[in-house]
Amino acid sequence: MRTFRNILFWIHLIVGVATGLVIAIMSFTGVVIAFEKQLIEWAEREVRTVQLPAPGARRLPVEELVERVRASGSEGQPSGVTVYPEPTSAVLVSIGRGAVSYVNPYTGEVLGNGATGLRGFFQWNVGLHRWLAAGGDNRAVGKAITGASNAVFLFLAISGLYLWWPRKWTLRAMRPSLWFRRGLKGKARDWNWHNVIGFWSLPVLIVLTASGMVISYKWASSLVFTVTGNTPPATKGPPGSATVKVPAPEEETPRQPLDVLIAEAQRTSPTWSSATLRLGGGAGGGKEGVDAVTVTLREADAWPLFSSKQVSVNPFSGEVAKQETYADYSSGRKLRTWLRFLHTGEALGLWGQLVAAIASLGGVFLVYTGFALSWRRFFPRRRTNSEPGEDAAAQSEPAV
Structure with a gap:
């Protein structure tokens, strides 16, 4: 058991140092974009x-x-x-x-x-968060790096819990890892911060990184459907993003005005708070038919908070071809959608976003303290007297 703990510690340290910079970037940008929608609405x-x-x-x-x-x-x-x-x-x-x-x-x-400046600022940070602000063909490389670093962060969170796990469940043994201690400096302070921040951030960081894997990797997204007993969607993009087809008119028929299509969709929801129509529709033809026009309705007091109603309307007849709400989703798609919005905290409203932002900020400090502790381990300073509190922390630190 001791040998396994030593091996896990060194893996934890090495992969943390190797991916720490990217993890810090993703954590910091996660804080920056946490309230993007609210800040843009306020600015505009x-x-x-x-x-x-x-x-x-x-x-x-x-x-x-x-x-x-x-x-x-x-x-x-x-x-x-x-x-x-x-x-x-x-x-x-x-x-x-x-x-x-x-x-x-x-x-x-x-x-x-x-607010073009603010929108551009957030857009750049989102790009930095998702693919390290890479452009063109390099975007796929950046996305692969952030995806792998997110997976490593999940491993660091779980392995960190194992390394933190106290041998004796006593208040005296656990206190240095549960709350910040005053008067510490250097290694003692970094060790205390690393353990305390890691402990309190751990549940949220696991949710953020696990949901990030579902967003980053197709196999992880498909796994969500498989474990819930559903067939993973065959189409690319988010579940439910496939275009609805409607029969093509036999004769040349003019398209209905957009106001008519939007109004038809609005009739399906008396409590709608916004209606978004994707321009296009009517493309295609032949046996498969033409693309319906999709109107997304946000409804007042909807639950879950992120839920919306997708209304597909025939662009030529103006008839509603399909309606789909959160209640119509399969269990796999419901879980997949929850994970998408848990990643940003939006699933739980402003309080969820705040918790996600605080945990992401904790991730920045975990990288900083992890780097500092690693530096002192590899390049120890030779001196006769320790700083106040450092000896006490050294006694509490796992000897690995």
Whole structure:
């Protein structure tokens, strides 16, 4: 048992040093992007609101609003439209994958692209978190490195628990590992911080890293479906992302206005709080049919908090072809979706995001203290007198 503990300790130390920098980057960026949505909403609070010209004022067609954005010279092509039930809310037009434009639904005035600097800052940090901000062909390499480092972090968390596990469950033996001690310096302080932060962060870090593996690796995502007795989805991308097909019209038929398609989807949910339509649809043909238009509805007081309703509408007839809510998911897809939003803490709202951010910050300190302890182990300073408290910590530290 002692030999196994020694071997595990050195593996823990070596792989921690080898991947520590990437783990620190992922942990730090996890803190930075924890409240991305809330901060962007706050920064764009003024441009999101317009003045109502008169009660019951007529809104311009969604197609016209999209064309106004195209004509404004925005870089990239509009990819989606989001409308809100409040009469004083602007319409949000998504451009590509990261940019947006707000449009006055009554006048067609393009109000601007929101907090572009803040959005760019978060987008860069998300790229750094996911693939080390690599671009082009190097993005796959960056993603492989972050995925492997996340898996190593999970191993470090579990092996760290084993190494922490006290031989005697007494308050005196456990106290140095359960709370911060005053007056410590150098090695004693780093050892105390490493153990205390690791202990209290451990449950959340295991959830964050395990859910990160499901996001990073197809086999891990498929395993979620397998263990719940479901068949893993064959299509690429998130579960449920496959396009719904509807029969192609036998004769040439004009497409229904986007307002009609959105309104048809809204009728399925009286409590909708936002409706997002992905531009496109109607593509394809032949035996498989054409792509339906997908409208995603967020509903007030929905549970789980991240749940939404996907409504697929025939772009030519305007009829609802399919509705899908969280309740319709298989048990595997439900678990997979929970893991996706547990990774960011959003599954539990603001408190969940706060806990995830604190644990991620703990990950930064774990890397720092781990590096410091490793440096002192490999390059010990020779001196006659120890700093106050260092001897006491040395007695508590596992002799490996």
